[in-house]
Amino acid sequence: MKHLGYVLSHLWHSKRRTFLTVSSIAVALFLFCTLRTVMTSLDAGLRASDDTRLVVRHAASLVFPLPLAYRDRLAQVPGVVQVGYGNWFGGYYQEKKNQFTQFAVDAPTLFDLYPEIVLGPAEREVFLRERTACIAGQALVDKYGWRMGDVIPITGTIYPGEWPLTLRGIYRASTPDANEDAIFFHWELVNEAMPEGRKNLVGIYWLKVSSPSDAPRVSAAVDAIYENSPQPTKTETEKAFQAGFIQMIGNVSFLLSILGSAIIFAILLVTVNTMMMAARERTTEIAVLKTLGFSDGLVLRLVATEAMLLSIAGGVIGCGLAFGIFRKVNFTAGGMFPNFRVLPETVGLGLLLALMMGLLSGLAPAIGAARLPIASSLRKVA
């Protein structure tokens, strides 16, 4: 511990080097945490999806709606136990940047289809009864500081206008993988307000089947019914639906991970080089320390400690920033990652990575310093 002063003096006296090295390691770890969080939040979405839920949408694209009339026919398909539906609303709260998931849903079936949405019976009843009521997830309520009974004005983009919704319920998610940052309100409310040509249209249907093994058969049956209709369907399990969505993003994030790893590796090389240069500049000094009786092992530890301190500082800053920032701004990439949370294990891995960067970057110079022959290093260059 008493030797720490020596190490700190060096870090303090080469402020620019210290600052640049710590910053680049911090950047590398910030990047690491961000990229890993892209992966973990996609994973959480997949885990949260249910194999007994099917999603029915327009075969051509999610942006084309299906007729409400499909509902009764879908309910008759053998294996289907419940049919629900909803429209992605895509509005914002007060300002454009306040985007989160809003769904106009068939309220009576919502809780059967999504048992993950946990709401007290009294709140549920008020919500079902009141035309302009909405329910919101706890995380969202916390973020905007809403209270029960508040009127939350949502500005529509797909459905233009101002939509004042009254908060009648705050739901919790039953599993940590499901998210708590969405608003649900009545499909009827939106439908009534639509002009003739836009009435009775549904974005997606959700089907509940009795067992996962029914899913392929039901999907095929549904798509067969509408195969030759003007609005053909595409039916798949929620997991497959998510996975398709994720694959699109996943390809991008795979590319990002490769780039990210390359950047982290490059920063590691730069750090190694910096540490080696720093140690080389100090050849005489290290020889002097040894002359004074500092053992090879102690010199090794001193040089390694310096590298470790730089890396750990960078790691703490990079991981800390990632952890804090995404939490603070509630980053969702415009709703693409509704549950973008840097997990504690990601921070842990990041710190471990920083530690390894420290070890790797300190190793060569530390061994070099330990092996340094004293007498010839003290000779003035002849």
Add this chain to the structure above:
Amino acid sequence: MTDGRGNGDAYLISLRDVHKEYRRDAFVVPVLAGIELDVAPGEFLALMGPSGSGKSTLLNLIGGIDHPTKGEIRVAGESLGTLSPSRLAAWRARHVGFIFQLYNLIPVLTAFRNVELPLLLTRLGAAERRKRVELALGLVGLEGREGHYPRQLSGGEEQRVAIARAVVADPTLLVADEPTGDLDSKNAEEILVLLQRLNQELKKTILMVTHDPHAAERAHKILYLDKGVLRS
């Protein structure tokens, strides 16, 4: 093993048939060729000789920072060739204080912390270390300059800090390689007086390499190194 200060060796330093040669590419450069030397405790010895004659090499061997090609070196009761690198380091910390021509202070540390370095290898607590560092800096006439960095000191002052560092852990032996080589005559004089005091008052055994006959006169004895052997 042995303490080295009172084990009955008549000499503090004994060299027997010490050879040192360097390999440069395919050539073998013989530098020391059969050195015999005995130094009693408390002596102040000057070592002279032409440039490149091997004075520094000899000093480094005695100070335990280099190894002979052949021969035995006993200093302060230890046969240096038998010590492991870590034991040799501990031995240096305990018995030898080095003074260099170019001072070799650590630029990022203050005078205080430079002088404190050898004490970091002891079990002394911070308060005791502070006391000893202040004592050593006082001894070389630099009280009050604890907080200065080497670049804020003159050459003579730097060398005095280096001397304080060399004596702070109370070593048996001081080895000084051209300690006045980079100083003007006034500063050189002060350093020599200081070394003389360390020898007389604190009974340090001193081995000093020098080019300057005036400097050498301060010593009890002058040895000449030429063509790999010593003569008086």
